[in-house]
Amino acid sequence: MKKHTVKITVNGKEHQSEIDARTLLTHFLRDHLNITSTNIGCDTSQCGACTVLVNGESVKSCTQLAVQMDGAEITTAANDQISDIEVIKRNFHESHGLQCGYCTPGMVMSSHELLKQNSNPSDDEIRDALHGNICRCTGYHNIIEAVKKSAAEIREGAAS
Amino acid sequence: MNQQSPISKTQNLSQGYIGKSVPRREDARLLDGAGQFIDNMKLPNMTYSAVLRSPYAHARLLSINTEEALSLKGIVGILTGEDLKGKVGLIRPNWIAGQDIQIPDHPVLAFDKVNYTGDAVAFIVGESREAVQDALEMIEVEYEVLDPIIDEEEAFQEGAVQIHEGIKNNRAGKPLMAWGDYRKAAEEADQIVSLKLINNRLIPSAMEPRVLLASFDKYSEKLEMYIPSQVPHLHRRWISDTLGWPEHKIHLKVPDIGGGFGAKMHLYVEEILVAYAAKHFGCPIKWTETRSESHLSTHHGRAHTQYIDLAIKNDGTVLGLKLKLFANMGAYLSNMATGVPSVNCTYFANGNYNIPNYFAQTNLIFTNTVPVDAYRGAGRPEATYLIERSMDKVAEVLGMDPLEVRRKNVIQKFPHNFYDSGSFLKCMEEAKSSFKYEEKRELQAQAREEGRYLGIGIINYTESCGMAPSTVLGNLGFDRGGYESAEIKVHPDGKVTLFTGSTPQGHGHHTSFAQIVASELQIPMEDVEVITGDTEAVPVGVGTYNSRSMAVGGSAAKICAGKVIEKAKKYAALKLRCKEESVLYQEGHFFTEENEKRIPFAKIARMAAVPHHKPEDVTPGLDQLYTHDPISMSSPNGSHAAFVEVDIETGKIEILEYLAVDDAGNLINPMLAEGQIHGGIAQGIGQALYENTVYSEDGQLLSGSLLDYAVPKADQLPSFKTDFLYTPTQTNPLGAKGIGEAGTIAAPPALVSAVCDALKPFGIDHIDMPLTPPKIWKAIQSASQDKGGAS
Ligand code: FES
Ligand code: FES
Numbered sequence: 001m002k003k004h005t006v007k008i009t010v011n012g013k014e015h016q017s018e019i020d021a022r023t024l025l026t027h028f029l030r031d032h033l034n035i036t037s038t039n040i041g042c043d044t045s046q047c048g049a050c051t052v053l054v055n056g057e058s059v060k061s062c063t064q065l066a067v068q069m070d071g072a073e074i075t076t077a078a079n080d081q082i083s084d085i086e087v088i089k090r091n092f093h094e095s096h097g098l099q100c101g102y103c104t105p106g107m108v109m110s111s112h113e114l115l116k117q118n119s120n121p122s123d124d125e126i127r128d129a130l131h132g133n134i135c136r137c138t139g140y141h142n143i144i145e146a147v148k149k150s151a152a153e154i155r156e157g158a159a160s
Numbered sequence: 161m162n163q164q165s166p167i168s169k170t171q172n173l174s175q176g177y178i179g180k181s182v183p184r185r186e187d188a189r190l191l192d193g194a195g196q197f198i199d200n201m202k203l204p205n206m207t208y209s210a211v212l213r214s215p216y217a218h219a220r221l222l223s224i225n226t227e228e229a230l231s232l233k234g235i236v237g238i239l240t241g242e243d244l245k246g247k248v249g250l251i252r253p254n255w256i257a258g259q260d261i262q263i264p265d266h267p268v269l270a271f272d273k274v275n276y277t278g279d280a281v282a283f284i285v286g287e288s289r290e291a292v293q294d295a296l297e298m299i300e301v302e303y304e305v306l307d308p309i310i311d312e313e314e315a316f317q318e319g320a321v322q323i324h325e326g327i328k329n330n331r332a333g334k335p336l337m338a339w340g341d342y343r344k345a346a347e348e349a350d351q352i353v354s355l356k357l358i359n360n361r362l363i364p365s366a367m368e369p370r371v372l373l374a375s376f377d378k379y380s381e382k383l384e385m386y387i388p389s390q391v392p393h394l395h396r397r398w399i400s401d402t403l404g405w406p407e408h409k410i411h412l413k414v415p416d417i418g419g420g421f422g423a424k425m426h427l428y429v430e431e432i433l434v435a436y437a438a439k440h441f442g443c444p445i446k447w448t449e450t451r452s453e454s455h456l457s458t459h460h461g462r463a464h465t466q467y468i469d470l471a472i473k474n475d476g477t478v479l480g481l482k483l484k485l486f487a488n489m490g491a492y493l494s495n496m497a498t499g500v501p502s503v504n505c506t507y508f509a510n511g512n513y514n515i516p517n518y519f520a521q522t523n524l525i526f527t528n529t530v531p532v533d534a535y536r537g538a539g540r541p542e543a544t545y546l547i548e549r550s551m552d553k554v555a556e557v558l559g560m561d562p563l564e565v566r567r568k569n570v571i572q573k574f575p576h577n578f579y580d581s582g583s584f585l586k587c588m589e590e591a592k593s594s595f596k597y598e599e600k601r602e603l604q605a606q607a608r609e610e611g612r613y614l615g616i617g618i619i620n621y622t623e624s625c626g627m628a629p630s631t632v633l634g635n636l637g638f639d640r641g642g643y644e645s646a647e648i649k650v651h652p653d654g655k656v657t658l659f660t661g662s663t664p665q666g667h668g669h670h671t672s673f674a675q676i677v678a679s680e681l682q683i684p685m686e687d688v689e690v691i692t693g694d695t696e697a698v699p700v701g702v703g704t705y706n707s708r709s710m711a712v713g714g715s716a717a718k719i720c721a722g723k724v725i726e727k728a729k730k731y732a733a734l735k736l737r738c739k740e741e742s743v744l745y746q747e748g749h750f751f752t753e754e755n756e757k758r759i760p761f762a763k764i765a766r767m768a769a770v771p772h773h774k775p776e777d778v779t780p781g782l783d784q785l786y787t788h789d790p791i792s793m794s795s796p797n798g799s800h801a802a803f804v805e806v807d808i809e810t811g812k813i814e815i816l817e818y819l820a821v822d823d824a825g826n827l828i829n830p831m832l833a834e835g836q837i838h839g840g841i842a843q844g845i846g847q848a849l850y851e852n853t854v855y856s857e858d859g860q861l862l863s864g865s866l867l868d869y870a871v872p873k874a875d876q877l878p879s880f881k882t883d884f885l886y887t888p889t890q891t892n893p894l895g896a897k898g899i900g901e902a903g904t905i906a907a908p909p910a911l912v913s914a915v916c917d918a919l920k921p922f923g924i925d926h927i928d929m930p931l932t933p934p935k936i937w938k939a940i941q942s943a944s945q946d947k948g949g950a951s
Contacts, residue, residue, distance in 0.1 A: 022290070031289075036200040037193020039418070041367045042451035046866035049367055077193040089191040093183055096835050100666025101190025102367040102418030108191065123879065130874040134866070136367045136419050137666050138835060139842030139903075140874040 048133030077105035099137035176679025181831030196415035217308035217859020234291035241271030258335025278456030308859035340517030345480030349471035368418020391703030414693025420665035461535025480517035490531035504539020511547035548909035615918025625898030626711035654762025661701020662713030680721035707898030716788035811937030840903020848911035
């Protein structure tokens with residue numbers, strides 16, 4: 001099988017790799033780069049456990065081929081340089097928004113994207129924004145709380 | 161245990177960290193995506209593997225040709241049923257509940273026949289994920305397709321296809337459970353009310369699929385395997401039994417697990433395949449289930465058809481209950497499969513009520529489907545659903561308020577034959593008032609005038625948690641111990657490590673167990689490390705199921721810590737120059753009434769670790785190992801309430817409010833307990849409204865992925881209101897009862913009750929779960945036709 005060369009920046013670090021055309025972004029991150037913050041929960045793009053940001057937009061990394069990502073900037077939950085992501089993580093922790101934690105990195109990334117677009121979402125808007133991320137443990141209640149608290153903190157931070 | 165436990169509205173536990181909502185120490189790595197999930201791990205020279213599964217529900221296996229697949233680049237080897245014959249044992253159930261249970265052979269890889277779509281036929285090991293996937297396509301299997309049977313009642317009919325040779329009517333057994341005299345109750349009754357209920361088949365759907373990683377060291381002849389297990393010590397025993405390998409040469413390690421919900425405590429063929437192949441091919445092997453594969457191979461839950469007769473008085477008193485149950489076992493008997501319907505369900509089918517006469521017959525039926533076993537709640541959801549639907553039916557027939565019928569029959573005296581303690585009536589009253597029942601009835605009446613259909617469902621549940629003691633489990637045919645272990649190692653600097661056999665899958669044991677030990681030892685929580693899920697680090701263990709972690713494992717930890725202090729007092733006595741009996745321990749210091757001097761715990765730890773001065777007949781060190789086998793199980797209870805609106809144009813249900821009032825005795829970490837309630841309710845609502853496992857007539861699993869099996873999403877659930885009562889159990893020193901399954905048990909009847917209440921004007925008194933919009937819409941249409949429209 002023909003190999004393709006791609007240059008992909010993940011969490012600020014550039015990686016050049018030779019990959020098969022069929023390599024999914026999620027497998028590329030996990031198997032080639034050992035970045036484990038993209039959990040795989042399904043094979044039909046339902047669960048969102050693999051969500052990352054590609055050039056700032058949330059994407060299910062199991063539905064993208066790594067070759068399509070040539071030149072892209074990817075952000076995963078492992079990125080500790082983005083203060084909003086850190087705020088979201090802290091609130092997930094404080095509000096008990098995670099149990100087994102398998103869905104969590106994906107939840108954090110989807111929440112981050114939501115809060116970039118809508119700094120003051122209602123409960124319904126949060127639930128709507130997260131409907132592509134399945135959590136089997138928490139019942140979402142505390143996740144919604146965590147996102148609401150994060151929104152308020154990020155707004156305050158921006159105002160001060 | 162004959163004094164009544166006090167019911168209270170506030171938890172009165174100010175001892176150290178117990179009763180405090182301490183945030184979890186396990187969160188940081190999970191939030192960063194640095195969780196130690198098995199699929200994240202790699203071993204040097206690791207290979208990948210895949211299972212070839214039967215595409216047919218029922219077929220004879222005529223031949224398997226692996227030649228072409230074997231010739232593919234990167235393929236290490238392939239195993240078929242023939243290869244394992246005589247080398248690998250059968251998969252055996254672990255709970256034989258009832259007399260004359262028929263156990264069909266369950267080979268690890270099928271050799272003459274496959275019995276469900278997904279049944280394992282061959283196992284491929286190769287150098288990459290891709291290679292094994294390609295090889296899967298190239299194995300040629302010749303089948304002679306047989307008629308399958310899917311439905312548990314049809315499978316029982318005379319003349320139905322027989323799945324296992326010698327097992328007539330596809331019935332594995334027919335356990336009975338009875339007390340009083342149902343026949344007499346039926347004669348004395350004013351009337352008999354009957355219902356038929358289907359308890360829908362569910363797919364547990366932990367977000368992390370099953371995954372294994374094994375290596376075998378030929379020099380030490382030892383297997384090391386990472387396994388997502390709720391019960392690692394039990395898994396070790398079962399693997400040892402099946403492979404005939406010595407138990408002490410099997411080392412299982414359980415890192416982070418992405419949810420279990422019961423499904424990760426059964427023995428699966430893959431565990432045997434990966435272990436065997438790691439030795440056979442001499443290379444480390446990883447196996448990762450895909451989600452679609454998970455639907456076809458990880459064991460399902462529920463799947464009952466229930467026929468209920470209630471002998472009642474016209475004042476609402478229930479004199480007797482007769483139950484005929486058809487429990488779908490799937491193709492083989494899985495671990496706990498027989499016990500789930502015939503003990504966990506039928507033993508608790510009287511729910512929170514006095515039912516003096518009871519007769520239950522359970523038919524355990526084989527079908528050509530994925531095996532069915534314990535899934536969160538395991539029998540208690542099926543029991544609670546049937547008795548709560550029954551209470552509603554009685555209310556309906558007699559024109560009584562559903563809460564009045566419940567009040568009439570509710571158990572009020574504890575201890576009761578079944579329950580150590582409880583707050584059944586109190587919880588119901590609490591739920592009724594905080595839910596503002598009367599107000600909601602008014603709202604409902606007003607809404608009806610406007611052509612809107614609101615419904616209220618308030619239900620009661622109880623469950624039994626902490627399967628124990630061992631002697632009772634033995635009598636029930638449950639081949640496990642009812643104990644849990646705790647070992648505390650006291651390091652010379654006074655910090656400690658707890659090793660517990662209780663194994664979390666997102667529960668937060670590393671935090672809550674540290675709370676218990678730190679409180680008992682009166683040292684900072686930071687000084688307590690908790691180790692779980694390792695069959696060598698943890699000397700003995702049973703595991704996590706039946707909400708037993710706190711009640712059994714937590715109690716073991718508390719008692720063990722108490723023993724550390726007892727021993728430390730012997731050293732302290734030497735230091736304080738006094739008798740052991742006069743040593744006191746408070747705020748982490750040893751002292752006596754006479755002696756002002758206060759010696760910190762760490763100092764005694766050091767003294768015991770370097771025992772230059774040692775009391776006579778006392779061994780060095782403070783380490784303790786304790787296994788706690790409780791005197792009995794304990795019974796949490798609660799009342800859940802749902803308020804819904806049904807859109808009769810579309811059949812869509814909106815949950816306007818959901819309230820849970822639970823009493824699980826003392827809560828070690830209320831925040832974690834509440835999290836368990838939330839997650840349980842979500843799964844319970846899933847069963848009530850969304851989730852269903854559908855097979856086609858020819859045995860294909862139509863709910864084959866998360867596209868076709870509707871696990872609830874964030875926009876399909878409401879926020880929950882939770883409230884607690886605290887009736888500590890006397891059956892363990894923590895007074896904790898267990899909370900993990902409550903929501904899964906309570907939510908289905910609460911929702912169905914509320915929806916049926918909303919549809920009362922149409923004369924609808926029951927619809928089987930899941931209550932999907934088309935089902936509701938159709939029920940309304942046919943009811944309107946029958947009755948000439950809603951009144
Ligand atoms: S793994 Fe990507 S959406 Fe499920
Ligand atoms: S925390 Fe387990 S799936 Fe969300």
